[in-house]
Amino acid sequence: MNGSMGFAPDVTVRSRGFTIGAVGAGMIMAECHLAAYREAGFRVGAIASRTLGNAQKVAERWDIPKVHATPEELIADPAVEILDLAFPPDQQPRLIRLALQQPQIKGILAQKPLALSLDEARALRDEAAAAGKVLSVNQNMRYDQSMRVLKQILDRGELGQPVIATIEMRAIPHWQTFLAGYDRLTLSNMSVHHLDVLRFLFGDPSEIYTAARQDPRTGFPHQDGITISTLKFPSGVIALSMEDVWSGPREEGFDSDIYIKWRVEGTDGVAQGTIGWPHGQPSTLRYASKTATGGKWVEPSWETHWFPHAFIGVMEQLQHAIETGSAPALSVADNVKTMALVEAGYRSIDEHRAVRLDEIEI
Known part of the structure; x- marks a missing residue:
């Protein structure tokens, strides 16, 4: 059986009326953001980058009128109403703060991680609220098609009580x-x-235990090359997230087995699938x-694919929030909770123990 089966793997575009200013001209902007915006009919009015020549090349490719x-x-x-940032997290907060001072800017889409520390993320949340601006964070995996359909299956109760x-x-x-x-890498x-x-x-977990090791296959210093995190949720769900970001020897001629897989088991069913990004294919989902x-x-x-189509949903939810005065689906307040979870993971690595989320101030 195939087809959508009544699910909505991609968003319906409800709002597209604002002029976007793109900051950054690297892969994520040139290959994902701008490709998605072209398909959705979003209006990109200007672009800038740390290197003028790169911005000019990307502007020419995507017909952006102003560099x-x-x-x-x-x-x-x-003319810029929405600031779309694809910038390093150590430099992003300064640009966010500058945008918060501009009367014409109604909303900001920031990259993740929002900042290099939880303290900085909390400060940006509070400053955006004080300025009356909509600050949203690009947690685009929520708009991966398999994740959206899995969420719909869970919300329908079709797996029963989730277990693992x-x-x-x-x-x-x-x-x-x-x-x-940076001293922090994978987590x-x-x-x-x-x-x-x-x-x-x-929902929000109650605790996290993260183990990590340096990866001898990664060519620069770091503390967390390979990470394995176990999360416990108040509902009883237990979850494991494992990131091996080198995936075997990479020498020419070596057949690496590259993938991202996921699985959810419940009292009434099982769902499992793959994220298609590593191979440029649609993500998959099958369930019973x-x-x-x-x-x-x-x-x-x-x-559709996670890259670039998920980025339609990310920018659409921000435009819709601005247009309707509602909270964005990817609000900065919610993202601070994700940043707190990351911070708890690093504390777990440092202290070799499970860390309760109520130990972390948000």
């Missing part, structure tokens, strides 16, 4: 060069996807439910 010499110049542009969930990553991310200068920059999506699926499928495995399908 600013600096991010600061773009932020001051009176796992996310297993053996894939090589696009490590930006700036990460080599902050890759596990943050999985920890956030587990919150999206099951005693109540909804007669115990038989069924497989909803779709043609």
Whole structure:
């Protein structure tokens, strides 16, 4: 069985009326944000980057009418209503604060991690609220098609009471060069996807235990190359998130087995699938439910991908929040809770123990 089966793997675009100013011209902006915005019919009015030449190339590719010499110049542009940031997390907070001072900017889409520390993330949350601006954080895995359909299955109760969930990553991310200068690597920059999506699926966990090791296959210093986190939730759900971000030898001719897999078991059913990003394919989901499928495995399908199509949902939810005056689905207040979970994971690594989330101030 295939087709959508009544599920909504992708969002319906409700709002698209604001002018976006894009800051950044690297892979995530050029290949994901702007590709998604073109498909959705979002209006990108300007772009800037740390390197003017890169911004000019991306502007030409995506027909962006205005190129600013600096991010600061773009932020001051009176035509820019939404600031879309794809910038390193050590430099992002300064640009967010500058945007909060601009009367014409109604909303900001920031990258994750929002900042390099939980303290900085809390401060940005409070400053955005004081400025009356909508600050949203690009936790785009919530808009992966398999995660959206899984959430719909859970909300329908088709798996019964959720019992255990796992996310297993053996894939090589696009490590930006700036990460080599940070002391935190995988938990902050890759596990943050999985920890956030587990919150999206099951609510806020009560505790986390994270084990990590340096990865001898990663070519720059770091403390957390490979991470394994176990989360417990008040509902009783236990979840495991594992990130192996090198995935075997990478020498030419070595056949690495690269994948991201997930599985959720409940009292009435099981769902499992893959994230298609490492291979440029759609994500997958198959599930069997005693109540909804007669115990038989069924497989909803779709043609869209996590990259770039999830970025339609991320920008759409921000525009809709601005248009309606409602809270964005990816609010900065909610993201601070994900940042707190990451911080608890690092405390767990440092102290070799499970850390309760109520130990972390949010």
